[in-house]
Amino acid sequence: MPLSSLIVGISDCKVTRDANLVLVTYALGSCIAVAMHDPVTKVSGLLHYMLPESAMDAKKAALNPFMFADTGIPGLMDALKAAGGDGKRMIVRLAGGAQVLDSQGMFQIGKRNYLAARRILWKAGILIASEAVGGEVSRTTRLEVGTGRLWVREGGGMERELVRKPAAGKRTEQP
Amino acid sequence: MAYSVLIVDDSPVMRSFIRRVLKLSGFEVGECMEAGNGEEALEQLRAHRVDVILTDINMPKMNGEEFLRRLCADGVLKTIPAVVISTDATNERIVRMIELGAQGYMSKPFTPETLREELERVLGDRHASRT
Amino acid sequence: MPPELEQEYTLDGDRAASDTVREVAAEVLEAMFFTEAALTNCEHSWLRSARCARIRFEGSHCGEMLLGVSAEAADLIAASFLGLEPMELTDGERGQMIQELSNILCGAMLSRLWPESKLALGSPELTPWEEWPGAGNLHRCFVIPEGSLGISVRLTAQSGVKE
Numbered sequence: 001m002p003l004s005s006l007i008v009g010i011s012d013c014k015v016t017r018d019a020n021l022v023l024v025t026y027a028l029g030s031c032i033a034v035a036m037h038d039p040v041t042k043v044s045g046l047l048h049y050m051l052p053e054s055a056m057d058a059k060k061a062a063l064n065p066f067m068f069a070d071t072g073i074p075g076l077m078d079a080l081k082a083a084g085g086d087g088k089r090m091i092v093r094l095a096g097g098a099q100v101l102d103s104q105g106m107f108q109i110g111k112r113n114y115l116a117a118r119r120i121l122w123k124a125g126i127l128i129a130s131e132a133v134g135g136e137v138s139r140t141t142r143l144e145v146g147t148g149r150l151w152v153r154e155g156g157g158m159e160r161e162l163v164r165k166p167a168a169g170k171r172t173e174q175p
Numbered sequence: 176m177a178y179s180v181l182i183v184d185d186s187p188v189m190r191s192f193i194r195r196v197l198k199l200s201g202f203e204v205g206e207c208m209e210a211g212n213g214e215e216a217l218e219q220l221r222a223h224r225v226d227v228i229l230t231d232i233n234m235p236k237m238n239g240e241e242f243l244r245r246l247c248a249d250g251v252l253k254t255i256p257a258v259v260i261s262t263d264a265t266n267e268r269i270v271r272m273i274e275l276g277a278q279g280y281m282s283k284p285f286t287p288e289t290l291r292e293e294l295e296r297v298l299g300d301r302h303a304s305r306t
Numbered sequence: 307m308p309p310e311l312e313q314e315y316t317l318d319g320d321r322a323a324s325d326t327v328r329e330v331a332a333e334v335l336e337a338m339f340f341t342e343a344a345l346t347n348c349e350h351s352w353l354r355s356a357r358c359a360r361i362r363f364e365g366s367h368c369g370e371m372l373l374g375v376s377a378e379a380a381d382l383i384a385a386s387f388l389g390l391e392p393m394e395l396t397d398g399e400r401g402q403m404i405q406e407l408s409n410i411l412c413g414a415m416l417s418r419l420w421p422e423s424k425l426a427l428g429s430p431e432l433t434p435w436e437e438w439p440g441a442g443n444l445h446r447c448f449v450i451p452e453g454s455l456g457i458s459v460r461l462t463a464q465s466g467v468k469e
Contacts (some may be wrong), residue, residue, distance in 0.1 A: 111342060112223050112451070118286075119340035123389045127288055183339045185429070186409065188402045191388055192338070233409075262413020265421055282417065283410045284337035 003144065008033075008046045011067035015045040015079040019146030027097035028139040030110035032117050034073060035141065036080055036090045037148035043085030044145040047076040048096075051109070052116035069116035077124065092126050093150050093162055095141040097133040108133070130162050177205025178222075178298060179223060183216040183230040183242065184260070193229055193260070193290065200291040202298060213237030217245060220252055227297055228257040234269065243275040255299050260290075308366055308423065317369075317444035317459055323419055327446050327457055330414045335450065338410070339383045343448040345456060350447075352376045352454050353435040357400065360433045361406040363416060365425040369461040371415070373408040374435045379453025380404060405430035411457065 008014045008025040023046035032138050034047040045084050047066060054061035054068040065071035077087060097114035121128060122142070130150075132139060137155035141162075144150075153159040180197060182190050190209050197204050208223060210216035212234040219225070228246075235261035239259060246252040256278045261268070264282035272280060279293050317323045331343045348464045356374040363369055373381070381392040384403035388395070416425050438445070438458055448455040 111336075115336060115340045115342060119386050122287060122340065123386070125199055125354070126390070127196070127291055186402060186406045188384070188388060188399055188406050195389055233413075233429075236427060262410050262412070262417070262427065263425065264417035265423055265425060267422065267424055284334040284413070284414060286337050 008048050010048055011050055011064050013045065013047040013066045013072060013076050014147055015083050017041060017043045017083055018029050021145045022142050023145065024142040025141045028141065029098050029100040030113060032094055032096040032113045033141050034076060034117060035143045035150050036076065037143065038085040038089050039091060039148055040089055041084050043080055043083045044143055044144055045076050045080045045145050047072050052112045069120055071112060073117065073120045090126065091129045091148060092121060093129050094131040095152050098137055100136065100137055116137045130164050132162055140170055177203045178205040178206055178226040181208045181210065181216060181219055181225045181228045183228065185211045185231065185234040196287045196290045200294060202294065213239065213242030216242055228255055229260055230257055232259060232261040232263050240306060243272060243277060243290045258297055259278055312407060316442035317461060318442060323444055326415055326418050327444060330411060330418060331448055331457065334410050334414060338387060340386050341450050341452060343450050346447050346449040348447040353456060356433045356435055357404045358433055359404045359430045361408045361412045361430040362428040363412065363425055366423040367420055367425060367461060369459065371408065371412045372436060372458040373411060374456040375404060376453035379450055382452040401432050405432065
């Protein structure tokens with residue numbers, strides 16, 4: 001049976017356990033997509049947020065918590081739990097956070113969005129399995145609910161699967 | 176089978192950080208012991224079975240280099256894999272610690288995920304040697 | 307003796323040192339504290355109430371580094387590092403965090419500036435901020451989302467290589 005797409009818009013979040021679905025979000029410039037998948041129950045969620053902190057605009061955050069990292073990520077986690085997902089088993093991956101000009105002509109929001117996700121997830125007790133972040137390209141990402149596989153397309157390039165790989169950091173291997 | 180880990184660092188907050196990474200990484204950690212310097216670490220090793228050691232270098236009383244030297248000189252202790260976690264990333268120090276038997280060297284700063292990956296590499300080798 | 311110390315050499319005149327302080331501050335704060343640092347013009351009124359630590363180093367290069375973090379920022383970044391809420395921090399953790407941050411910054415900076423050197427870092431000590439007068443002192447101020455951060459580094463008289 002072919003898979004159907006469930007689109008996640010900007011400042012949006014969807015959670016499902018339907019193995020016939022693929023969660024998809026487009027136009028990840030400076031925004032961050034947070035993909036979570038419970039490999040046992042298949043409960044999966046995809047969040048696409050725009051800004052790091054709800055304090056930047058409390059009114060907007062009240063109307064739509066998925067616009068911000070600090071309200072959106074907890075919202076995603078609550079929804080996953082309500083759908084039967086286990087937080088301890090969640091495989092979490094990030095995409096987006098590119099350095100693009102925002103409306104103020106500033107470049108930093110992509111990095112701030114990314115750091116906000118890392119900070120919130122660390123505090124929530126979650127390590128990131130893999131990520132496709134930074135740079136200057138827009139991204140599209142899709143999460144297969146049935147398999148937990150995450151695919152990312154960067155700019156006009158080929159789609160590639162985001163498999164487990166190390167995040168940024170230094171390490172010296174034994175020669 | 177659960178792993179026993181010994182964290183050796185004179186900074187209590189760094190030991191907390193490492194302990195948190197261990198807890199969140201999904202390893203089955205049975206015992207997580209801590210020591211503030213090489214001397215305390217050797218006492219722990221005399222009293223407990225340890226599967227992997229994570230050690231800083233710059234510590235009072237007995238630093239990480241002397242600690243590794245003592246491990247190296249002991250027929251049993253030298254078989255325990257040790258990973259150095261230090262701010263010192265000078266070439267001379269890295270080479271010296273590897274020559275003293277360190278199986279990995281992580282220079283601060285590092286992300287939690289990078290530490291997890293290093294632990295997986297070392298514990299993976301350990302797991303392979305047990306099976 | 308390292309070539310840069312054979313003649314009069316000051317850190318504040320070293321472009322590479324200045325770049326290194328900036329890069330290291332950014333990297334450390336991003337990797338382990340999940341925040342970002344940007345260079346800013348110095349304005350030091352906040353340093354009177356800042357949390358500060360001093361760390362000395364010796365070996366092929368001898369000197370010291372002073373770190374100051376504005377009080378509110380110190381709590382917020384400590385909480386980020388430990389995965390806690392600021393109100394959950396103990397006084398001990400607050401002090402230890404500044405000490406460890408100075409340790410990481412200093413070690414990373416020295417390793418990058420002089421990777422072929424033999425260096426030993428002392429234990430960081432909590433201390434009030436000092437304005438180091440005169441030339442030779444490399445000083446930079448940073449703004450972070452949580453507040454402000456200041457770093458001063460200087461070389462002192464060489465005491466020989468430590469074995």
